[in-house]
Amino acid sequence: MLILDLVGVPDEEIVRDYALTRVGIEPMREMMAGRFSALLLDPEVAEATVSALSCTPSYMRVTLKMLREEYGGAAGYLKDRLGFSDEDVAKIIENLSPKEE
Numbered sequence: 538m539l540i541l542d543l544v545g546v547p548d549e550e551i552v553r554d555y556a557l558t559r560v561g562i563e564p565m566r567e568m569m570a571g572r573f574s575a576l577l578l579d580p581e582v583a584e585a586t587v588s589a590l591s592c593t594p595s596y597m598r599v600t601l602k603m604l605r606e607e608y609g610g611a612a613g614y615l616k617d618r619l620g621f622s623d624e625d626v627a628k629i630i631e632n633l634s635p636k637e638e
Contacts, residue, residue, distance in 0.1 A: 538597065542611035543626070544633050548601050552594045559592035566590055 541551045562569070569590060608614040615621040615629075 538600065539611040539614065540629075540633060542601070542604065543615070544630055548598070551601065552597045555597040556592055556594050562590060562592060 538551055538555060541554065546554075570586075604610060604614060608617055612626045612630075615626055616623070621629075
């Protein structure tokens with residue numbers, strides 16, 4: 538999601554991509570929920586964990602909204618929270634963006 542946002546993929550495409558994650562997670566979902574069972578005792582954490590494992594489009598929409606509100610997008614998150622420089626972010630975008638031929 539961070540990379541997709543960073544290179545300018547529209548939100549609804551990010552949401553669709555995230556929803557497809559469920560196909561890959563589904564066979565392991567029960568095992569993953571078991572690993573988080575201690576966390577699931579807290580109702581607030583349980584709700585967030587179940588939402589994350591369900592890969593619902595609304596969960597990704599909320600995540601993208603929060604990313605924009607708190608950091609201005611993926612670039613802001615990479616710089617503010619992870620310590621990337623402007624040059625680092627620019628290089629990532631350059632390397633991952635489609636090249637014109």
